[in-house]
Amino acid sequence: MAAGPLAVKRSPVRLTADASLTITRLFWPGTDRARNVIERVDTLDDEQVRRLLDATREDFAHLHDGIENIFLAHYEQVAKRVEMPADATRERKLYIGACFTLEYAFASAAMFNPSMTPAIDQSGLEPGSLRFVMSLRAVGEGHLSSIVFRRGIVKAGGDIVMEPPGPYHEPLRRAEYExxxxxxxxxxxxxxxxxxxxxxxxxxxxxxxxxxxxxxxxxxxxxxxxxxxxxxxxxxxxxxxxxGCDYDIEASPEGSITEVVLFPICEAESQGMEDMRIVRFTDDDGSVRYYGTYTAYNGRQTLPQIVEMPELNVARVRTLHGRCARNKGLALFPRKVGGHYMMSGRIDGENLFILQSDNIHVWDEAVKVQEPQFPWEVIQVGNCGSPIETEAGWLLLTHGVGPMRRYCIGATLLDRDDPTRLLGRLAEPLLMPTAEERKGYVPNVVYSCGGLVHNGLLVIPYGISDAATGFATVSLDDLLARLV
Structure with missing residues (x-):
């Protein structure tokens, strides 16, 4: 086994909080206040309503072209809760809808805990470059978490170039109840x-x-x-x-995944959607799609969810079932192994398991493969995203929690044909928080939800103390030499 420290290179690229990124949301002040608002609007004549609506359009012209559809949708939602004026004109409905709409800066507090996977579309790139899709946990007012997506390119030498985000649209709407x-x-x-x-x-x-x-x-x-x-x-x-946890959502067919915000819809997600592990999955027939596993949180309980994205404008959200579908951080393998779906997860809150199933939504079988062993992971271990296939085996980034609740990133190697067989693990962290990275909303944390391999490099996007996102690279051969 090779000796000496691994050379980990940190990128200068940082993704941080950005209050300019906004979406629209329904504003609901409560039934009594809503009735008061509608009564006040009802006292206005049609000309006053028209002028006020025009002024609102002008003040919020920076929002996307579908703002009138949003106003009408919010009007209809409010109309299901309280009585509306009879024979209201379209302008009056739009203005009432505007009164029950707010602009929300979904990433004003933080953007962290990223995962990345090779993009399905690799056209138009320079030789030696790879395009990736990234999911991130964005946090806004009230510490409410949503999931956003970015795209970027890994150059041949490992440099990261991010594409500009957005423009973001309203949260994807529920298209069909399951x-x-x-x-x-x-x-x-x-x-x-x-x-x-x-x-x-x-x-x-x-x-x-x-x-x-x-x-x-x-x-x-x-x-x-x-x-x-x-x-x-x-x-x-x-x-x-x-x-309300199984639903279908859709966006504009002309949109990009970078314009999508997955914002809490059901009660189980009401206090946040956390830490998606996105993976490009190749099925037995060669078809490719994105899957993302995340944790729904309602302030009391967590629920494991999976998003299937067969197309960029369609997402199917489902609750994961079975006795092993529990706790946080389930991560899907990028293909079936031995004819079965496989996942990694810490289903008991402490140890690392490999789950197996013939149904991607139901998980009843699991084998424990890794327990806390070293001082830096004495509290618990878990995965840092979907396993990455290499010639030597499945490379699984892990996280360990040690004294003072410090999170570090490690690595484990699993057998390609039998991922429940552990081939090796790092005795020391691959990545630990530096003095600068220790400061944040949750101090002393580096944490990833999934990396990728490109051109002989392991690329690791990682959250920095629940505040920002950074990137690091390490030689794949050097890492495997310590695992094999």
Whole structure:
């Protein structure tokens, strides 16, 4: 095994908070205040409404061309909650919609915990260059996390060139509610601690497949039977929490992935969408698509989610099920291994596992492959993104947590044919926070959600103390020499 420290080169490129990046969101002040706003608008004549609407358009001309569609969509959302004026003109609907719209700087606080994967489109590049797609955790007002995407190029020598972002559009809208499977829903409710007696009261009123609306109706219908049985702190929230987590979303067909913001839609995501691990996945038939696994957080519980992006303007969001689909940081392998889907994850909060399944949405089998061993990872270990295939085996970036909750990045090598077989691991961190990198919202952290290999270099994008994103490169051969 080779001796001596690994030469890790840090790039000067930094991605930091940017308050100029904004989207629009529904502003909801509550039912009583909403009625007051509508009553005030109703006192205006049509000419006053027209002038005020024109002034609003002019003041917010920096937003994208679809702003009127956003106003109308927000009008319709509010109209479902409170009564609107009869026979309102289009201008009045637009102005009411504007009153219930706000501009939100989704990356005003931080941009960190990145993952990168080779882009599907590699056209128009200089020889020796590679285009990549990157996901990032963006944090705005209220420390609310969303997921954004960037593109860039790795030059032959490892230099990073980022493409300009945006212009960002409103969060992708829900296109279609998923129909839930009663069998899968029952399993997930059991994992949440909902008792059989409560489950059956609700689920027996539903078909084998049902929508979120049908579930809510079933919950409200037998309320007399449920009253006194539910534990309000857990069971009563379980049904609604899971109900809105499977959905389809879409953007403009003309848009780019760099214009997309995945913003919380369902209750399970209400306090943030965290740490996507994006991977370019090649299926058995040679088709290629992006998958991204992330953690949904509602302020109390986490839920593992997966996004499938077969096209740039379509995303299918699904909850991961099964007894091993738990905790944070699940990362999908970039292809099947031995005919099975594979994932890496820390399903017990402490150790590293390899999961296997024939269904990408259901994970019931896992093998523990790595425990904390060295002082820098004495608290816990986990992955830092999807495994990377090399001739020597699957290279898995890891993170270890040590004293003072310091996060460092390490590396593990797994067998190509049997990823549950560990071939080697670094005894010392590959990357640890420097004096400059130790300062941030969460100090003493370097953390990645996935890197890539290009031209003999391992490229690692990494979060810096929950504040910014940096890049580092290291020789792949030198790293493998310490792992094989």
């Amino acid at each position: 129909r839930f499977s009663k069998a899968k829903f029952r399993v997930k409710l059991a994992e949440l601690g909902v008792r059989d007696a409560i489950m059956e009261v609700v689920l027996r009123r539903l078909g084998e497949r049902f929508t979120a609306d049908e579930l809510r109706e079933a919950i409200n219908g037998p309320q007399a039977l449920i009253d006194g049985l539910l534990r309000p702190d857990s069971e009563s929230a379980g049904f609604e929490w899971l109900a």
